Amino acid sequence: MKKLLIFTLVALLSIFFIDRSYSKQNQAELQQMLISKIEEQQLVNNEIKVNFEELFDFKWDKVYVFTPYTSIKEVNNQLGFTWLGAKSTGIDRRDDVNLIVFVENNQVAQYIELPRSYGDIVAKGEEAFEINGS
Template sequence: MNYSDKISEQFEASGNKRIDLKAAVPTDWDRVCVVGPYQDDAFVEKTLGFAWPAERKTSIEDNDGISLLLFAKGQSVVAHVEYPRNHGDFTELEGQCFNPQKARFRNFPSGPDNWPRLVPE
């Protein structure tokens, strides 16, 4: 299942106004954490509260065109999404985690790259 596409489709269907990650990523998770470009495993561990090999499993360490969304349940990452920032930029939320009930985001006026900035609803 390509959750990145599901999130993008949901955002486009809303007229680029909203994303509800609980609806877009229906797997069982208790929090989603945001990691911005150029981060490493140490940052991911600090954010999640446990180690996860982001450098090996994703391109976040050297790709500034994505935000990494880590869906965790307890001490495990159950899904991860390399989400294109030009489809909704989560980077201002870097290092933050949201439970499923709070994982709803809205478009805020575009940032410096003219990408839709996402903020919590």
């Protein structure tokens, strides 16, 4: 029985770390896709328009953008639920990124930390955003 418990614990920890590693890799790939899209476009009136629905193939029904120094409480208020991963982004104490959060069925599907060196994200309606060049 003790061996089964230890095996189960090791298996669960392995799954947790593999999932976390995959999530970080996936987040980095999404970030690079967005950065590549920004870099390939020309600034028009110091703005770039990016269609997230065309760029990303994962499912989401809402997208939120959080600017530097947004409190974790405000992130959770905007999302309408408590996102346990919000604190690990450090958005409440960082000034170098905008945080883009994609939500599906009141759960975070994906998120991207976009360095501000690529511009600041400005909401243009409920689901439309522009990136203002820096």
